[in-house]
Amino acid sequence: DIQMTQSPSTLSASVGDRVTITCRASQTISRWLAWYQQKPGKAPKLLIYKESTLATGVPSRFSGSGSGTEFTLTISSLQPDDFATYYCQLYDNYSWTFGQGTKVEFK
Amino acid sequence: EVQLLESGGILIQPGGSLRLSCAVSGLAFSSYAMTWVRQAPGKGLEWVSVISGSGGGTFYADSVKGRFTISRDNSKNILYLQMNSLRAEDTAIYYCARGVGAIPPPHFDYWGQGTQVTVSS
Numbered sequence: 754d755i756q757m758t759q760s761p762s763t764l765s766a767s768v769g770d771r772v773t774i775t776c777r778a779s780q781t782i783s784r785w786l787a788w789y790q791q792k793p794g795k796a797p798k799l800l801i802y803k804e805s806t807l808a809t810g811v812p813s814r815f816s817g818s819g820s821g822t823e824f825t826l827t828i829s830s831l832q833p834d835d836f837a838t839y840y841c842q843l844y845d846n847y848s849w850t851f852g853q854g855t856k857v858e859f860k
Numbered sequence: 861e862v863q864l865l866e867s868g869g870i871l872i873q874p875g876g877s878l879r880l881s882c883a884v885s886g887l888a889f890s891s892y893a894m895t896w897v898r899q900a901p902g903k904g905l906e907w908v909s910v911i912s913g914s915g916g917g918t919f920y921a922d923s924v925k926g927r928f929t930i931s932r933d934n935s936k937n938i939l940y941l942q943m944n945s946l947r948a949e950d951t952a953i954y955y956c957a958r959g960v961g962a963i964p965p966p967h968f969d970y971w972g973q974g975t976q977v978t979v980s981s
Binding site for chain 2: 795800803842848
């Protein structure tokens with residue numbers, strides 16, 4: 754099975770900061786890489802799918818990129834509503850794998 | 861409006877059995893694969909199982925294979941998860957979600973609010 758390593762586990766940032774979260778795969782993967790946002794006590798929300806496609810209604814300050822084994826989620830200018838935990842998720846060969854999560858907290 | 865509503869979560873003893881339900885409205889239920897994803901207390905998300913729109917294809921995480929069974933009733937728009945031989949490590953919030961993007965579905969767009977399962981003596 755492909756292993757996903759997400760980093761950092763915690764990220765301290767301020768409103769207006771540019772934030773980057775990384776997911777690394779143990780081997781080259783397809784483009785079926787998605788990103789989710791989760792707030793405490795709430796269900797996950799799909800942000801980006803197929804590596805870089807924004808889900809419906811997601812603000813353009815969110816973007817996804819990468820290829821091969823390394824993928825990134827970038828928030829261009831962090832807003833108060835963006836303090837949350839973010840997960841990458843890979844689909845490959847009838848197996849779905851989530852990264853360990855990155856908590857974005859106030860600096 | 862799309863709604864997914866999970867139910868059935870309880871406190872149950874190790875070794876017990878439990879069936880979770882997810883009632884879906886606002887979408888063409890039989891046209892979409894569905895999934896169960898769980899989250900242990902204070903931990904990250906863990907994929908559990910996926911079922912195709914027809915119910916003919918099912919997939920499981922190794923951690924639940926042989927103990928859990930996913931199924932669906934397309935006439936009632938309900939997704940199920942039958943959980944047997946429950947262990948303490950199955951304690952989690954269980955979410956249902958719609959799978960989209962391809963067959964099998966690579967990602968999940970609509971999610972329920974979850975139901976809590978606690979396995980403890």
